Amino acid sequence: MANPRADRVRDVAKLAQRSARARRGLFLAEGPQAVREALKLGPRVVAEVYASEACLERYPELGSLARATGALRLANDDVLAAMADTVNPQGILAVCRQLDTPLGDVLARSPRLLAVLCRVQDPGNAGTILRAADAAGADAVVLTDGSVDIYNPKAVRSTAGSIFHVPVVVGADVDELAREARAAGLGILAADGYGTVDLDTLQDESAARRLGATQLGMAQDGAPSSASPGPALEGPTAWLFGNEAQGLSDDELALADARVAVPVYGEAESLNVGTAATVCLYASARSQRRSG
Amino acid sequence: MANPRADRVRDVAKLAQRSARARRGLFLAEGPQAVREALKLGPRVVAEVYASEACLERYPELGSLARATGALRLANDDVLAAMADTVNPQGILAVCRQLDTPLGDVLARSPRLLAVLCRVQDPGNAGTILRAADAAGADAVVLTDGSVDIYNPKAVRSTAGSIFHVPVVVGADVDELAREARAAGLGILAADGYGTVDLDTLQDESAARRLGATQLGMAQDGAPSSASPGPALEGPTAWLFGNEAQGLSDDELALADARVAVPVYGEAESLNVGTAATVCLYASARSQRRSG
Structure with a gap:
């Protein structure tokens, strides 16, 4: 031509x-x-x-x-x-x-790790998170209704080929997603800068369960510690990540088992959604694989 | 006006x-x-x-x-x-x-965690890594000679204010940087997709040192395990991150104590430099703070 x-x-x-x-x-x-x-x-x-x-x-x-x-x-x-x-x-x-997958098909395969993008708007962010989700071994990426089109050329470029590796669900209704994911045995965690549960604490608790509580000195009398406030990071998990400017809405947050904050050790006011998603997905992947 | x-x-x-x-x-x-x-x-x-x-x-x-x-x-x-x-x-x-800091001033403050961008070219990547470095509590971000100008408006926007939180060193010579950082007691780790040391292994080793080797069952006779192949993630560390397309050069890699790969659990061929930097810096921050 x-x-x-x-x-x-x-x-x-x-x-x-x-x-x-x-x-x-x-x-x-x-x-x-x-x-x-x-x-x-x-x-x-x-x-x-x-x-x-x-x-x-x-x-x-x-x-x-x-x-x-x-x-x-x-x-x-x-x-x-x-x-x-x-x-x-x-x-x-x-x-x-276009190769998106119905939500039902994804859930029928007993997924262990899902990344759910709730109204993420920037194609570069969506593509970068899909690429990070692929690297972290996520079973699928779900984009809710009102999210950027993952087939946008900039989004596709940002995936660096991962759009051809990871099943993608598009146009999901977040309520339905939460209901069906829970029915499929997934816990639902919201990545939320104002979250009350700290991701580091969840990682520690997961490691403690793996090693046995006494080995971490959490229960001096040798009995397993009964304190296990957070959700199990090593369990099958759907992570909700929110819009760049507004984060997750109150309705979206209400769907989660816990609101989890990525720790901010420095002075940053907040994390880029791609950075937060990377830390959360890798923390889950590590806990799941160390416990598997 | x-x-x-x-x-x-x-x-x-x-x-x-x-x-x-x-x-x-x-x-x-x-x-x-x-x-x-x-x-x-x-x-x-x-x-x-x-x-x-x-x-x-x-x-x-x-x-x-x-x-x-x-x-x-x-x-x-x-x-x-x-x-x-x-x-x-x-x-x-x-x-x-412009508020960049001389390298000597940064090193004089006994930094524990540095992010070194080696010829990173994209202003959005550089800004996003600076923001992630701030969140992870890094003591400074160093840009080597040949990197994007961190004062580029898009880079500044991507930092979301973190450029005003984290000391920045610009125009660094990477050989000089490695020499002076080492003299200041920092280990030097290269983030490298082809690295022979796995970041997960370093995290496990760091946790094992913290808990005592016996508690992880690494030494059955109660003596500390002598196997400690990797560099200590909990020690003061300068991370080298490479150019988007080429990664770190052979010369840059040769400056590091170890080439560390972020584990790829899925099919992704490689990680975006921002994603890799986020995982590495958060792994160091977590190991350092859990051991502190």
């Missing part, structure tokens, strides 16, 4: 718009890393691949994967630039089928 | 450029939160404050703080928009004096 004004080019470029993505059920993956992760999922996910010859020469295995789909079309740099959301799509992009 | 084309307005707006910031030793803090944190440091930091009447009415304590500096000038929204880097500076901005 050589004509950046062709209809097909315009159709791809329109995927930068939420309405076009929703109508067509497609989204854009740009650059070698994202396209490679998409191609690993095969034609179920990848509808079309556009690449320059230079790119395919530079990444021969990517070229093989792309050719195997039967959906590869060569394109020049002008065409790729016209299709892409980024200034420089690095010679390759894929039109992918 | 009512004329958005006045020389003074243009001078402020030019602080969006690195060269103007460097020449004048100034930078911009935009919005009520950042300006409030700046004002708490007083005229040593705040050179000028521009605010709309509406903003001062909305935040009366901010108005009092601003008036107390003697550097407050009323400005209309057109002037503020012309001065600001953001589309919407929320009615207030401050011209601040």
